[in-house]
Amino acid sequence: MIVALAGGVRPRALYRFRGPVTNHGAEPRPPCLLGGGGPTVARVSTRIYITSAEGHTGKSSIALGVLDTLSHELGRVGVFRPVARSTSEPDYVLELLLSHDSVDLPYDDCIGVTYDDVHADPDAALATIVGRFAAVERQCDAVVIVGSDYTDVGSPTELSFNARIAANLGAPVLLVLGGRTSDGQRPRSGADMRQVAELTTTELRSEHAGLLAVIANRAEPGHLDEVVAGIGDALAASPEGLVPVWAIPEDRVLVSPTLRSVMQATGARLLRGDEALLDREAVGVVVAAMSMENVLPRLTEGAVVVVPGDRSDVLVATVLAHASDTFPSLAGIVLNGGFDLAPQVVRLIGGLGSPLPILWSELGTYDTALTITQTRGRLAADSSRKTDLALSLFERHVDGEELLRLLQVSPSKVVTPLMFEYQLLDRARSSRKHIVLPEGDDDRILRAASSLLQRGVAKLTLLGNEASVRARGAELGLDLTDAAVLDPTDHELQVKFATEYAALRAHKGITMDMAMDTVTDVSYFGTMMVRLGLADGMVSGAKHTTAHTIRPSFEVIKTLPDVGVVSSVFLMALADRVLVYGDCAVIPDPTAEQLADIAISSAQTAEQFGIEPRIAMLSYSTGTSGSGADVEKVRQATALVRERRPDLLVEGPIQYDAAADPTVAAAKMPDSEVAGRATVFIFPDLNTGNNTYKAVQRSAGAVAIGPILQGLRKPINDLSRGALVSDIVNTVAITAIQAGTAATEGASL
Structure with a gap:
């Protein structure tokens, strides 16, 4: 009996070979x-x-x-x-x-x-x-x-x-x-x-x-x-x-052309509007060669509207409808016929401030509509939404494990940056934690949110005015349907968060009125969501400073038991392995006790991400070869790590080359279990750590993932203000993994 199943959460092989499968199928032809x-x-x-x-x-x-x-x-x-x-x-x-x-x-x-x-x-x-x-x-x-x-x-x-x-x-x-x-x-x-x-x-x-x-x-x-x-x-x-x-x-999105493709096919030019929105897919065509009251009911989500260039009333009505919450969000407008708009109409549309792209074409209405309908959508290198959607559909409906089995693929012994990033997404996907993104007014955050939702990596809440956030997402052609959007000025939540914050900070003289004002700040609002269990973690910093992002967590999340400081690490994905660097972002000049805290927290972070921790406490000398206050601080920190966590492999003081290079290690510390094999590198101060991670990132082509904050009871992570969409995606995945680990270990506030 043959069973055929096309649906289901995890696709299964539907028809199987009767005999063994060779690595490459058929033998080469004669x-x-x-x-x-x-x-x-x-x-x-x-x-x-x-x-x-x-x-x-x-x-x-x-x-x-x-x-x-x-x-x-x-x-x-x-x-x-x-x-x-x-x-x-x-x-x-x-x-x-x-x-x-x-x-x-x-x-x-x-x-x-x-x-x-x-x-x-x-x-x-x-x-x-x-x-x-x-x-x-x-x-x-x-x-x-x-x-x-x-x-x-x-x-x-x-x-x-x-x-x-x-x-x-x-x-x-x-x-x-x-x-x-x-x-x-x-x-x-x-x-x-x-x-x-x-x-x-x-x-x-x-x-x-x-x-x-x-x-x-x-x-x-x-x-x-x-x-x-x-x-x-x-x-x-x-x-x-x-x-x-x-x-x-x-x-429909995968087979729909972008507005840019429509512009090229019709020989049109951009008359006005946001050029970035030309990459939105046009999933339908509405020919508006009729009166305004008959056009408006025919508008559909994501459509390109073909408007005769001499029907300025229809043009203005369409732009206003797009800006309204009660009509669908359009991909763009094509003015056809080669008519120039009257100056007063141009001024009127300009005054509306709409980013909706308006194209101008010399083609007639029939030729314009026909050309658009015959323009095919392509999955191209510059279409991130289509790429995410295509990969999501493939993952949901094709059994990747079965495909790899048929090809007899053996996993590589090395871990490339791409493989590590996939492992992050896969682990995050398995637990589907709830992450809040406070900067819902940033296009990079919206694009990352769309990608994360398409790939099923996490549940998301965006902060901002819901109408504005969703309207901008629609203009960018993003699918944010499954994202929750909360307004930080929501009175009910504002009172709830302010009451909790005022109680926590009463010893600092914080009153209810002061708390009501504080919690409307997106960083505080998001942190309070995490504090009260309305989200499992928070990622912010694309538009805010590190201090603005993490200060609320110091006040209301607090550190884990037996952890004295909040610190950070970068996961450095080299060509063939992943290393942990700490602290490169938070503590400028740690004491010996703080260095020990950083080392222990970094080892725990390494374990969270499948990296066996072998800790190198870095200094400008190795073993007993050097002296001085800086070396002594590292020596003391190493002793504290061994005392507090005798199960951890740690070596220090040790120079970077002796920690990373087996040949150097054989000469300088031949009996060490860490030298030449270190996976966790603890820098003596922020100046050294920050410069080293950037030097390795640039010179070795490493992918630096982070900074990842560690030591907090619940995960809050910071982004660089120059963060790319891929950086945001990785950081959300990391935060979700941290949240899953915290839940497993029973961390509570």
């Missing part, structure tokens, strides 16, 4: 295909060939999902495009995959041949592909091979050639079938999918390409089971046996 005798391709790395039977299946999003899945386990993942449209114009699929942090290959090296080369001499083109692929493979632990795009020759011929390439490269095929007809207008039924699967698998079989799994992409959301069953019926009759089948639902 050399005769290359036009003569020659060696077969050496098996060096994991390979997977992603192809489809037609165009517009969303193959690029599947390739991105596979690439991301492999990068979680392997350090060097490459991409290869056997056939590209040309070598003179950029291939957007290849650019997308090369932009992934796990890939470090030159663009030109990742292309085999062009369509023209295939037309001229298919066998010679195939030989070139094999040779160029081998050069890429030598540099990688795995290679994701992405087939051609069906923009040149007929589908049967093109699928056949892709199958030949896969067989000659010894790469198993991940077949992507479109859940909609090739024009994208009609969803395919289970019977349709069975027919497509029968035709395509027969073509693969005829070219001796091995089938690894099948993904039905862009399937009708309510009919995933039917789609999977249809494909399964086709595979059940095939001689190779059964393989896994997964189905991913259609999502």
Whole structure:
């Protein structure tokens, strides 16, 4: 009996091989295909060939999902495009995959041949592909091979050639079938999918390409089971046996063009509005060639509105509707017909201060609307929302563990920055803690929140005026539906927080009136949420100083038992491992007792993130070779750590080279269990720590994650005011992990 399941929290393999699966599926084709005798391709790395039977299946999003899945386990993942449209114009699929942090290959090296080369001499083109692929493979632990795009020759011929390439490269095929007809207008039924699967698998079989799994992409959301069953019926009759089948639902955002693409397609220019909003997806078209009262009811969320350039009344009404809370948020407006707006209309719209992009095009209404509807959405390297959404859909509907098992991927012994960042997100996702982000008026925070929610990393509350926060999120094309938004001036919460704060700070002379004013500050408001259990942790600092962010936590969260100070560490993700540096952000000149506190807290932080703590208490001398007050402070701190935590491995005073380099350690401290193998580096003062982490970050290309505050009863973490969206995402994940650990250890206020 065959069970077909398309839904569920964790996708499962739906159809399984009857026999064992080799690492790369089918054996390479005989050399005769290359036009003569020659060696077969050496098996060096994991390979997977992603192809489809037609165009517009969303193959690029599947390739991105596979690439991301492999990068979680392997350090060097490459991409290869056997056939590209040309070598003179950029291939957007290849650019997308090369932009992934796990890939470090030159663009030109990742292309085999062009369509023209295939037309001229298919066998010679195939030989070139094999040779160029081998050069890429030598540099990688795995290679994701992405087939051609069906923009040149007929589908049967093109699928056949892709199958030949896969067989000659010894790469198993991940077949992507479109859940909609090739024009994208009609969803395919289970019977349709069975027919497509029968035709395509027969073509693969005829070219001796091995089938690894099948993904039905862009399937009708309510009919995933039917789609999977249809494909399964086709595979059940095939001689190779059964393989896994997964189905991913259609999502309008992924297939919708950005407003920037609309502008380029219609030959329009930006008349006014926020240029950053051109990257929002236009998920519908409204032709406003009618009176104002008839246009307004037809406005839809995320639509681009086509307005005749001589209908200034409709234009003004549309801009006002977008600014109103009672109408949908629009992607933009296209003024068509080539009419210039009257100066008074331009002044009126300018006075409204709306960031809504207004484009000006010379095309007529029909041509404008037709061009927009024919403009296809692309998953491109600069589309962070689409990337997050594509990865989220892949993770939810494709069993990544099963895919890795089929490819027989063994986890890498090294930990790259990307692998570590994924581990952070994965651990945070497993507990789904509630994190408050006080700076809801910062675009970086909103973008990070959208990414975190798409990937299911944490529950989030944003602080700010709800209407303003959600309106800005909509303008940026972000999905913040699952985020809670709280206003720090909310009277009920203000009274609740002020009462608690006044009681805690009464000994400092804080009155209720003073507390009412204090808790409306976003940092205090967010910290009080954590204090009272309305959130598990807080991340702030994108727009505020470190002092502004962490001062409230000193006042109301307090330190853990047996911890004298709040300190910080950076997780330094080097090319092959992760180290802990502390303190690099909080305490300028710690005493010996404070250094011991920092060391013990840093060791606990290391353990939280899966790093075995071996502590190096750094100084300008090693062992007994030096003297002086600074060295003595480190020596005393080391003794205190050993006294308080005899279970920890600690060495000090020790110089950085002796702590990090086994060769130096063998000469200076040959009997030490820490020297040459240290994972936790404790600096004698803030000046040394801060400069060292920045020097290593810049010179060694390390990813510095932090600062991570430690020693508090509940996690509060600070951001740099220059923080990137990825920094915010990582810090939220870290805070969620800390919150999970605190809950496990039973820390309470």
